[in-house]
Amino acid sequence: MKTIKGPAIFLAQFAGDAAPFNSFETICEWAASLGYKGVQIPTWDGRLFDLKKASDSKDYADEVKGVAASHGLTITELSTHLQGQLVAVHPAYDTAFDGFAVPEVRGNPAARTEWAVDQVKRALRASKNLGLTAHATFSGALAWPYVYPWPQRPAGLIETAFDELAKRWTPLLDYAEENGVDVCYEIHPGEDLHDGITYEMFLERVKNHARANLLYDPSHLLLQQLDYLDYIDIYHERIKAFHVKDAEFNPTGRQGVYGGFQSWVDRAGRFRSLGDGQVDFGGIFSKLTAYDFDSWAVLEWECALKHPEDGAREGAEFIRKHIIRVTEHAFDDFADAGTDERADRKMLGLVE
Numbered sequence: 001m002k003t004i005k006g007p008a009i010f011l012a013q014f015a016g017d018a019a020p021f022n023s024f025e026t027i028c029e030w031a032a033s034l035g036y037k038g039v040q041i042p043t044w045d046g047r048l049f050d051l052k053k054a055s056d057s058k059d060y061a062d063e064v065k066g067v068a069a070s071h072g073l074t075i076t077e078l079s080t081h082l083q084g085q086l087v088a089v090h091p092a093y094d095t096a097f098d099g100f101a102v103p104e105v106r107g108n109p110a111a112r113t114e115w116a117v118d119q120v121k122r123a124l125r126a127s128k129n130l131g132l133t134a135h136a137t138f139s140g141a142l143a144w145p146y147v148y149p150w151p152q153r154p155a156g157l158i159e160t161a162f163d164e165l166a167k168r169w170t171p172l173l174d175y176a177e178e179n180g181v182d183v184c185y186e187i188h189p190g191e192d193l194h195d196g197i198t199y200e201m202f203l204e205r206v207k208n209h210a211r212a213n214l215l216y217d218p219s220h221l222l223l224q225q226l227d228y229l230d231y232i233d234i235y236h237e238r239i240k241a242f243h244v245k246d247a248e249f250n251p252t253g254r255q256g257v258y259g260g261f262q263s264w265v266d267r268a269g270r271f272r273s274l275g276d277g278q279v280d281f282g283g284i285f286s287k288l289t290a291y292d293f294d295s296w297a298v299l300e301w302e303c304a305l306k307h308p309e310d311g312a313r314e315g316a317e318f319i320r321k322h323i324i325r326v327t328e329h330a331f332d333d334f335a336d337a338g339t340d341e342r343a344d345r346k347m348l349g350l351v352e
Helices: 022-035 051-054 059-069 081-085 091-098 109-130 157-179 198-207 218-223 228-238 281-290 308-322 342-348
Strands: 007-010 038-042 073-082 134-137 180-188 212-216 239-244 245-249 271-273 295-299
Touching: 007 073, 007 134, 007 239, 007 308, 038 180, 038 295, 051 059, 051 109, 059 073, 059 081, 073 081, 073 109, 073 295, 081 109, 081 134, 091 109, 109 134, 109 157, 134 212, 134 218, 134 239, 157 180, 157 198, 180 239, 198 212, 198 228, 212 218, 212 228, 218 228, 218 271, 228 239, 239 281, 239 308, 281 308, 295 308
Parallel strands: 007 038, 007 295, 038 073, 073 134, 134 180, 180 212, 212 239, 239 295
Antiparallel strands: 245 271
């Protein structure tokens, strides 16, 4: 067995215009002061990271690694959650998602998709330059408006959507192979890959591509009322990245999974800071450890109630306490009788 690395922190929810959150140097200093050992970088945030430079220049990548290392930190993964979302967008979401793209491609879905594909490719090259082997992203969605349809979906609609999604991602997965990087899709409502079945539908269409892997985030599974521990048993060979994020689901007679269009505070299902929700992290860390997951446990802070800096401070210690340092000895080694093959055969009544 192997020991999970961590704690690490995803910087996306903390980046801002005020110090120490407005530069990679100072945010690394802050993260290290809380006890973090790794950082996951959002590639869309120019205050922290220049994706174009990192994809084109090994020297720049080494510089970024050096800044992190000067604070005792490792870069765990790069993230293209926002750009990956734009690889596939249903027209109903064009206006809402335009803000994820650079101004020059907004209002032009074809150009926006082309830009997003280039962004993901750049992130894969940058990952290689940084010596990373996993990359975090979203799949995007063409079929999401029809997840719970009325009127009923016409025959073939979902199959066509997943065929197209696979068509768009297959060249990117091939590019990931060229760069030695696993694409880790975060399974997430709003994405066509939002549970195990949809992931399998996609995986079949990309011919079980070795680089089409998973970012495990139990919060999104709990809010769907999916068995997130059984999920590890099913997909552990494909889990290459891990967001440690808590959530709670408290349905009432007025609302359930869909939330009644309420704000996050007022939903039956909502994200919480680590330890404040219902996710069984003891079970999760035990299963991942038993399956030899040896990558990073990365805090993704999202909470409807708690201040982010408090969540980050508490999260480092929470993850540290849950990481299982694997044993080198069996607990009953003290009782080893030192038997050999002849003794074994005698115990079985096989000695003549």
